[in-house]
Amino acid sequence: MQNLTTTLLIIGGGPGGYVAAIRAGQLGIPTVLVEGQALGGTCLNIGCIPSKALIHVAEQFHQTQQHSQQSNLGIKVQPPTLDISQSVAWKDGIVDRLTSGVAALLKKHGVQVIHGWAKIVDGKHVEIDGQDIRIECEHLLLATGSSSVELPMLPLGGAIISSTEALAPRSLPKHLTVVGAGYIGLELGIAYRKLGVEVSVIEARERILPTYDSELTQPVAESLKKLGIQLYLQHSVEGFDAASNTLQVRTENGEQLPLATDQVLVAVGRRPRTSGFNLESLELKMNGSAIAIDARCQTSMRNVWAIGDLSGEPMLAHRAMAQGEMVAELIAGKQREFNPTAIAAVCFTDPELVVAGKTPESAQQDGLDCIVAQFPFAANGRAMTLESKSGFVRVVARRDNHLIVGWQAVGVGVSELSTAFAQSLEMGARLEDVAGTIHAHPTLGEAVQEAALRALGHALHL
């Protein structure tokens, strides 16, 4: 048996794990990272990045399709065709470039990467499955991420797929039914629809994107209708008959509704990956299905740390990265705490949706007296030139001192506004600060300034 000794051992090479490793390397902490699949984790391989690539392909195809029918812009083209294997190869190329980039960064910072499945022996020892390697560490960082939740009545296989398979299609189905109208289900459902697939979406609750408020999701709901996506709200799935390609659905009234479909995408959420590497032997304190952590990402066992999806909501790559960076600094002896003012969340639906900080509702729950103001993209010149007038920017600010406590936006391309939102929240900006900043014209960002102006009672373009 080969025995290795290190200061920091990281299990999981996703955004949380690899960022922690890079930062640890910068700080001179001897670090070993164990990854069983590919560096970059869910995010780079089967999540954020490939889905954005597929969404881009779908959007390009969809635009061309639109132009081939009737174009307000005066563009005349023949109806396009799609070589989906070429699309997937292009996407794989991006993923390869990014994952090999991660490998190069880890190497540059002196991190030892071991490819294999970690098996925890105790809080200080980890073995690698089938490789006869035993690693002793001073600090153990758990960054194993999450996996798709499966439904017992829809076991994966054949026509039943998860987002992983949906992001690497060999061919496109004629009809796809998406179970779950959360952001993963809608991002992929919209993309498939734009690629020409008939798409139905089934959601057990009464509206789409149930974690966001209805005002914000309204433009997305309209877009689904316009794209011709069939929405079944308050419907639940009961099973799939593979012989007849029929999905058994129960309506809100309890009636049976058989839906013919070629493929079923199960996108009902993700759960922390806590099993398969003997984590249970540590008997760490849990927070529901996640590992319980404190403000320093410490678990209930000394010098055992947990970051990212494994530690529960919000399951966002950028949260995991920030936590990973912090843990490395803590191990290096610095004083740190994970207390961001806001972690922005983005849905790459059409239109896009972004939230940062408090919503009007959550601010009220926190007992804050707030001004809420929104500025519609219908009054924004840049949005018109992008053929997208739906959506708005909304600001939530304290009435007493005008401190901005939250931003939300929905509209084409608003994901990039998340930067401005998060920055203003972290800097403690007031409405006057944003209103007094000259925003370049013509940009979507002008709507940010106008929302702040409107909250102050003097929007200029409304």
Added chain:
Amino acid sequence: MGTHVIKMPDIGEGIAQVELVEWFVKVGDIVTEDQVVADVMTDKATVEIPTPVSGKVLALGGQPGEVMAVGSELIRIEVEGAGNYQEGASKAAAPAAPAVASAPAPQPQVEAKPVVAAPATASEHRAAAIVPREANERPLASPAVRKRAWDAGIELRYVHGSGPAGRILHEDLDVFLAQPTTHTQSAPGGYAKRSDAEQIPVIGLRRKIAQRMQDAKRRVAHFSYVEEIDMTALEELRAHLNKKHGDSRGKLTLLPFLVRAMVVAARDFPQINATYDDEAQLITRHGAVHVGIATQGDNGLMVPVLRHAEAGSLWANASEISRLANAARNNKASRDELSGSTITLTSLGALGGIASTPVVNTPEVAIVGVNRMVERPMVINGQIVIRKMMNLSSSFDHRVVDGMDAALFIQAIRGLLEQPASLFVE
């Protein structure tokens, strides 16, 4: 211009690692030949490192508290002429690269100075008006300000925010750092609450003491024994000797008498003047009586050793004890002077209290503690008389010293001290 590199010298026999205790220079300083640049420490000896050359300090090889390998680069000095260092060439010559120094666990790179003593450069002295914040209200500050506060160990909720909406600015931190009490609020009684805290890294001698004490308490099965001793006769003798010979031979404290009592008693109790190597499972009974004298130095406890106390006269031992105590207090005791004791004597003099529970100085098996001497009414032959009484509080390693032997040893010391002539009658 050339570069002269001073490497961590080998200051103890077979010691591979040395702790850097303190720098006396910083990068950019001009140093002259023989100027002391740093204090380093092995085991318990602190050694000054002088520079053999004059020049300008280019780089320091480590932080105070860092354990550095012998031979690693300590300091780099720019000198007139060639110097002793050439880029590239030294790699082969010095296999122990500086990187080895930080090989153990990540050392918190804490500055040794207390955080509250940060440079008081705040230009303006602001009125310390406290912005009332709700109990659970998050202090408003940009990420850069938050990070700076963490690094300085400041709780932002105690810092006044002078920016818009009560935002805490860098200037607010400057003010807070300059006035450690700005965040205290006067209570109705006129007393102020204090929330400041000073963090002191446990490095250098303090770390050694902590390790030794922890180790002793973990390994040794301590038991303590307290006995009362009538010092009246001995004190009369001591006063007499000091009066007669004080001018010519120096004043005698109690310590040389106590040492003499231990030397004489140890003859009959070789199991007490012994060391116990619990890893080798071996007890060594020593003929020599090397008495460790616990001494409070500026930075903490040191135990210099009075060697061959059995061979020294009263006055010779007295002057040696005094010399060793001074050396230890000034951190100038050599490594030899700080090791090799076979039994230890600890005395706090007037602060001795009435009883104490000393910690055995491993690998020794006994330590004799001296408590305060006071005049007390005692009953002797049915009469109340005033006597000078003093307690001895001693601890033993019960793994190898039986209670009976320990008690008999202390009773022997008592007999010797109460009949001072027996100290010298062979």
